[in-house]
Amino acid sequence: MSDAGRPSVALVPVAADGLPAEVAGKAARRVPDYLSRTYRWAYLDRRMLYWLDRPAVVSAILWGNAGRLMSAAASCFDQGQSVLQAAAVYGDFSRRLAHRLGEDGRLEVVDVAPLQIANLRRKLRGRNNVSARLHDLRLPLSRRYDGICCFFLLHEVPAESRAHIVDNLLAGVGEGGRVVFVDYHRPRRGHPLRLPMRWIFSRFEPFAESLLDQDIAALATRRGDFEWRRTLYFGGMYQLVVATAGPRRAAAGDRESSASR
Secondary structure (H helix, E strand, O other): OOHHHOOOOOOOOOOOOOOOHHHHHHHHOOOOHHHHHHOHHHHHOHHHHHHHOOHHHHHHHOOOOHHHHHHHHHOOOOOOOEEEEEOOOOOOHHHHHHHHHOOOOEEEEEEOOHHHHHHHHHHOOOOOOEEEEEOOOOOOOOOOEEEEEEEOOHHHOOHHHHHHHHHHHHOOEEEEEEEEEEEEOOOOOOOOOHHHHHHHHHHHOOOOHHHOOOOHHHHOOOHHHEEEEEEEEOOOOEEEEEEEEOHHHHHHHHHHHHHHO
16 A cells, blocks of 8 residues: 555544543653653663663563564564554564565554654664654554554553553454564463562562463453463463454444444
């Protein structure tokens, strides 16, 4: 499809959680309080970005599993598809995903932090099949995609925000579309990193512990509209969850379109 025939990717302010549309639009462009309070050092500090945005560092953080998990996530999508990446990712994940989609595909990345969007645009400068823009994923998306990838985002948001994000991402695909979640999971008993990870979470990732035993599918309001598949990695420490929209998702989409007219 030519660029002229593609839906616009400009943010369309929409009401969410009962907020007026204009308020929701402003919220989408404001760094959330939880991010500025908890993750300023990781995502809002230009000095830390210089050190953290390296494939070797990302690999170390994920105990050598970064490449494996990134490849598994990217393999869920096909050449020529239009895919949304839900939040910027340090390292070379966006480059891998864009390569997977090919020149005929389209990768759009959204993030709530201006610094992350600017950094991503710098890293992927010259790639015509990639775009990036600001958006708070607690608010609905303005268009639909063939697929959506959420790579290590859910453990970084407060538990009360996860259901909103999951629902918004699931609403962003039609029948046959896939939403892929990659994140932490409770490792099996006796895992040698179980206790070290508990310390890391308590020190650096305060929202992560509440995700470990949570069924991502159970967060979805319309869970039955999707087929769910989960694969565990590295002794259960990581999970890849694929939600594939079925015919009920298409019917729901038709109702949503009719209601918005």
